[in-house]
Amino acid sequence: MSEPTIASGAGRAEALTRCFSELTASLGQAQTLELAELLHPRSFGTGDILLAAGSQPDGIGFLVKGKLGVVVGGDSAPLAVCEAGAMLWEVSTIDPTGATASLVAAEAGQLLVLPTARLDELARSNVALASAVMREVCTTMAERTRHCSDQLDQLRGFDKAPERKTGLVAALATLVGGFRGRSS
Amino acid sequence: MDDLAELLRTSPDLQPLPSDILAAISHGLVRERLAPDQVVLREGERAKAAYLVISGEVEVVRVRGDKEHRLNLVRAGDWFGLVAMLSDGPRSATCRAVGAAEIGVLGTPVFSLLFNAHADLCLAFQKALARQLARDFRNLDRQIRAELEKAG
Numbered sequence: 492m493s494e495p496t497i498a499s500g501a502g503r504a505e506a507l508t509r510c511f512s513e514l515t516a517s518l519g520q521a522q523t524l525e526l527a528e529l530l531h532p533r534s535f536g537t538g539d540i541l542l543a544a545g546s547q548p549d550g551i552g553f554l555v556k557g558k559l560g561v562v563v564g565g566d567s568a569p570l571a572v573c574e575a576g577a578m579l580w581e582v583s584t585i586d587p588t589g590a591t592a593s594l595v596a597a598e599a600g601q602l603l604v605l606p607t608a609r610l611d612e613l614a615r616s617n618v619a620l621a622s623a624v625m626r627e628v629c630t631t632m633a634e635r636t637r638h639c640s641d642q643l644d645q646l647r648g649f650d651k652a653p654e655r656k657t658g659l660v661a662a663l664a665t666l667v668g669g670f671r672g673r674s675s
Numbered sequence: 676m677d678d679l680a681e682l683l684r685t686s687p688d689l690q691p692l693p694s695d696i697l698a699a700i701s702h703g704l705v706r707e708r709l710a711p712d713q714v715v716l717r718e719g720e721r722a723k724a725a726y727l728v729i730s731g732e733v734e735v736v737r738v739r740g741d742k743e744h745r746l747n748l749v750r751a752g753d754w755f756g757l758v759a760m761l762s763d764g765p766r767s768a769t770c771r772a773v774g775a776a777e778i779g780v781l782g783t784p785v786f787s788l789l790f791n792a793h794a795d796l797c798l799a800f801q802k803a804l805a806r807q808l809a810r811d812f813r814n815l816d817r818q819i820r821a822e823l824e825k826a827g
Contacts, residue, residue, distance in 0.1 A: 582813070585805045585808075585809040586810065586812075586813065588813075621798050622794040622797045622798040622801060625797075625802060626790065626791070628801075629801055630761050630762065632808040633757060633761035633762040635812070637758050639815055640768070640815060643819055643822065644737055644739065644744075647822070659823045659826055663819045
């Protein structure tokens with residue numbers, strides 16, 4: 492069976508349900524479809540830069556296919572890889588001071604973006620749906636913060652420099668997007 | 676208007692909220708005065724509340740062996756104790772007053788009501804918490820980058 496296209500609302504709803512099951516379970520079918528109608532589909536090819544560090548994203552991203560490398564500072568190699576199910580740019584959307592890392596496609600894929608303006612509109616038109624999305628954003632940020640804080644804590648007590656640096660880099664990459672959402 | 680109502684009204688995170696929602700948050704907060712160095716919550720404990728600093732400062736620390744690391748310093752208008760309330764798991768750090776301070780304690784039942792129950796109220800509260808979490812996130816990002824600098 493062919494995979495539904497994310498060009499249609501139904502296809503986007505299916506992709507969301509497949510990759511963001513906790514969010515869609517809390518929404519139910521009708522609201523998942525309503526959310527899907529608001530999302531902008533974006534396809535990308537290997538090597539595409541989806542967002543450069545310091546830039547402001549268009550909104551919250553939901554990665555539904557493919558892989559994105561997290562690139563920090565002057566490094567060219569990705570420090571971590573985001574896979575389908577990763578929520579992206581929620582911090583920069585809430586606190587619009589620019590993304591802390593670049594995202595470069597390691598593999599072709601698809602992303603659904605909830606533009607900031609649409610999230611604001613949703614708060615007026617369907618507050619229950621907006622609240623469900625915001626609850627997921629808060630929970631994702633809290634779990635990511637806990638995970639990275641624990642990693643940082645372990646590394647502070649670690650004296651072997653190369654291993655320590657590797658671990659810190661992994662913690663940073665996790666913080667900026669490599670943590671695969673709530674199900675990890 | 677008392678100082679808590681004024682703090683809520685002027686907080687950058689809460690300022691966009693309608694007055695009835697501010698009133699709901701204000702009513703849900705139980706005020707508690709803290710002596711200098713008084714511990715509010717300890718790492719490893721089960722989360723029972725979220726906290727708003729009304730006055731003074733509260734530091735967020737982790738103790739490992741004989742070393743203590745300050746993770747954050749929160750001030751009037753800041754929330755703390757959110758991560759354990761929003762994710763499964765125990766408190767990830769210890770929070771204690773730096774000097775004399777006052778906090779508002781939002782126990783689990785009220786927190787849950789504000790976060791989950793009525794969409795109008797929830798969305799506003801969630802946005803305020805999201806802004807605090809975003810600041811915490813940026814703070815953690817800076818700390819990891821600082822440690823990376825030290826590691827060369």
